[in-house]
Amino acid sequence: MNKRERIIQAAVEVFREKGVEKTKISDIVKLAGIAQGTYYLYFPSKMAVMPAIAEVLVEKSIKEIRANVDREANFSIQLTQVIDAIFSVAENYHEMLAMVYAGMATTEHMNEWEAVYEPFYRWMSDFLKDAQTAGTIRESVNTERVSKLVIGLIESAAEQIYLYDSNREQEVNIQKQEVHSFLLHAICV
Amino acid sequence: MNKRERIIQAAVEVFREKGVEKTKISDIVKLAGIAQGTYYLYFPSKMAVMPAIAEVLVEKSIKEIRANVDREANFSIQLTQVIDAIFSVAENYHEMLAMVYAGMATTEHMNEWEAVYEPFYRWMSDFLKDAQTAGTIRESVNTERVSKLVIGLIESAAEQIYLYDSNREQEVNIQKQEVHSFLLHAICV
Amino acid sequence: MNKRERIIQAAVEVFREKGVEKTKISDIVKLAGIAQGTYYLYFPSKMAVMPAIAEVLVEKSIKEIRANVDREANFSIQLTQVIDAIFSVAENYHEMLAMVYAGMATTEHMNEWEAVYEPFYRWMSDFLKDAQTAGTIRESVNTERVSKLVIGLIESAAEQIYLYDSNREQEVNIQKQEVHSFLLHAICV
Amino acid sequence: MNKRERIIQAAVEVFREKGVEKTKISDIVKLAGIAQGTYYLYFPSKMAVMPAIAEVLVEKSIKEIRANVDREANFSIQLTQVIDAIFSVAENYHEMLAMVYAGMATTEHMNEWEAVYEPFYRWMSDFLKDAQTAGTIRESVNTERVSKLVIGLIESAAEQIYLYDSNREQEVNIQKQEVHSFLLHAICV
DNA sequence: TATGAATGAGCATTCATTCAT
DNA sequence: GATGAATGAATGCTCATTCAT
Secondary structure: OOHHHHHHHHHHHHHHHHHHHHOOHHHHHHHHOOOHHHHHHHOOOOHHHHHHHHHHHHHHHHHHHHHHOOOOOOHHHHHHHHHHHHHHHHHHHHHHHHHHHHHHHHOOOHHHHHHHHHHHHHHHHHHHHHHHHOOOEOOOOOHHHHHHHHHHHHHHHHHHHHHOOOOHHHHHHHHHHHHHHHHHHHHEO | OOHHHHHHHHHHHHHHHHOOOOOOHHHHHHHHOOOHHHHHHHOOOOHHHHHHHHHHHHHHHHHHHHHHOOOOOOHHHHHHHHHHHHHHHHHHHHHHHHHHHHHHHHOOOOOHHHHHHHHHHHHHHHHHHHHHHOOOEOOOOOHHHHHHHHHHHHHHHHHHHHHOOOOHHHHHHHHHHHHHHHHHHHHEO | OOHHHHHHHHHHHHHHHHOOOOOOHHHHHHHHOOOHHHHHHHOOOOHHHHHHHHHHHHHHHHHHHHHHOOOOOOHHHHHHHHHHHHHHHHHHHHHHHHHHHHHHHHOOOOOHHHHHHHHHHHHHHHHHHHHHHOOOEOOOOOHHHHHHHHHHHHHHHHHHHHHOOOOHHHHHHHHHHHHHHHHHHHHEO | OOHHHHHHHHHHHHHHHHOOOOOOHHHHHHHHOOOHHHHHHHOOOOHHHHHHHHHHHHHHHHHHHHHHOOOOOOHHHHHHHHHHHHHHHHHHHHHHHHHHHHHHHHOOOHHHHHHHHHHHHHHHHHHHHHHHHOOOEOOOOOHHHHHHHHHHHHHHHHHHHHHOOOOHHHHHHHHHHHHHHHHHHHHEO
16 A cells, blocks of 8 residues: 555666666556556656656655764864765766656656755755854855755766766765865855 | 758757657658658667757857857956856757757767767866966866866756746846856855 | 436436547546446446437437327328427437447447337337328338338438538428428328 | 558458457458558558448449349339349448448548448439439439438338348348338339 | 445557668 | 658557455
């Protein structure tokens, strides 16, 4: 039971293994242990499961970040932790996210993308606001807006690394440091 | 004649109108004014035209930027112009680019993505290097690497705006200013 | 309640609107205000409702005729009234009848068709017999058998008119007169 | 080659064997010896072949009649021959015709039905006109219009017989005679 | 009786690709 | 190089029917 969850989980699994195009509904339902028709009781089309998957992935991202940021540490360290977390999520899920993003971009679901990312933006916004209150971030920074820039920056930086798998290990650390430095200058006093 | 070009142009046109999934080879060749079989003399599969399209789009982007940046102006102004240019390109082509990106991500062509973007990165890298030589950008900035961060940042900022078409006009300008300020602090002396 | 009736009425409604093929059981039960499973308590399959519908339609036909034939008038006038009535029924229900006929022809229910028409044939047979007793119809006419010919003739004449909606108004009257004259000669003294 | 013909013939064959509903396109193309996709080069849907089949059947009917009517004989005999021919066609094809009629009624092709029957009506019309010229048929008869009544009458008479397979042999002959007598009275001097 | 969630067999249709000309 | 008729594999989706409650 809770068939909806089972479908989403199965879809994540199968999409990861075979890619979206080559995944058949029959693959998903087989793994979910339900009948083919049952899928359509929960999602009206193959692609309609995408936003639900995206939601799950974003949830995982936020959880990962929350788990790794030490809210007692100073801002620079916290920022390092945030970068680490986002890079870590990217390493594990960027392929899946790209897949889902592509799937949503291809169909009519693109408009749901913002809603899906909203919780992530809010977390970052709160995070920055706290630092601003503490006097670490310049008063002139619009935390609401910059939160999106920060997420966009870190994610695109991570993607640039993990998209092309060249001498990773080192690359990753250098990139992280560059982003860290870039951000500190960009927003701090 | 120059059938290859005609195919690419037709593909851009049709993809834009109907989306990648719903575009049939027959649509492309009809618009290109060639026979169905001829397509396969130039591209081995439906998706194989994607990198060629991406190349064209990136070329357009660079041309747009080159045309709008006044190399005599001071860095801050130039940066404004760069942001304007990238936002402008995003406004016109982000949908197409997302589509092409999705198309390449879906198939085996993702590895070509970096090569396609390379000229763009190089231009930005040179642009920053000049400013660094002029003493405007901090010595500690790795222009090579930061060029990618900058492009990633501006593009994601633009995408956040154009993806969801809310009260654009104002939004766009505010977002541009925020990015400009963000960047100046991030990299300048 | 009286769910059986409700199902039949709903089926008539929906079949008329969407055609048999495109009508789903779910459409019928929705309109009937009952659950999907309930349908199968009254009819063993989708098509099994067809004979019931046919019965209803034939009942309506007979009622229409009875209501319009003045049994005091002379035979020629009565015949005109019969023709009018059958044409009127055809105008309103021929589409539905064709649909039901098609539905029954498509499945195993065709054999029930005669039983459904039987009351109609009997009415006509009695009608002719009376006229024969009165000396209006030739003695040599086998009323039993000719009743079917007469119904077949009038119905096919009506169908030829209403199937193709060309300049109706006039057409209808001419056709009716032709049928009337045809019949009078065919069977009267 | 002449794939269109091959498709029509195969469709007639398979529809007759399995009925329209249970016939798959794959059955038709298999018998026609062509690829599945090729079917759709000639007919846009499964049902779209119906009018083409109807045409073939009507052609056969006309051929049958022409072959059996002795244009040297007197009208009464000729009429007997016409009735024989139409009954014979009905015996062989009424099931198929009902099927096709149902198929066309079910879909959007019903409007083509008249065009398909037109040649049949014309033949009958000419036939009656000749008899009228020869003084056998009353001057007051509108041959054009009555031709359709006559065809409708004979066909419905035949259908009534062959639809319900009761003690045929005798039935058929009685019915034929009744129709013959009915018609002679209806239209002759 | 009544329900309606669940089933899963079933197939028309599409369209990228091929190849004889 | 160019053509475009022919191919046929491939699958998302539907919906009549069932059955546990």
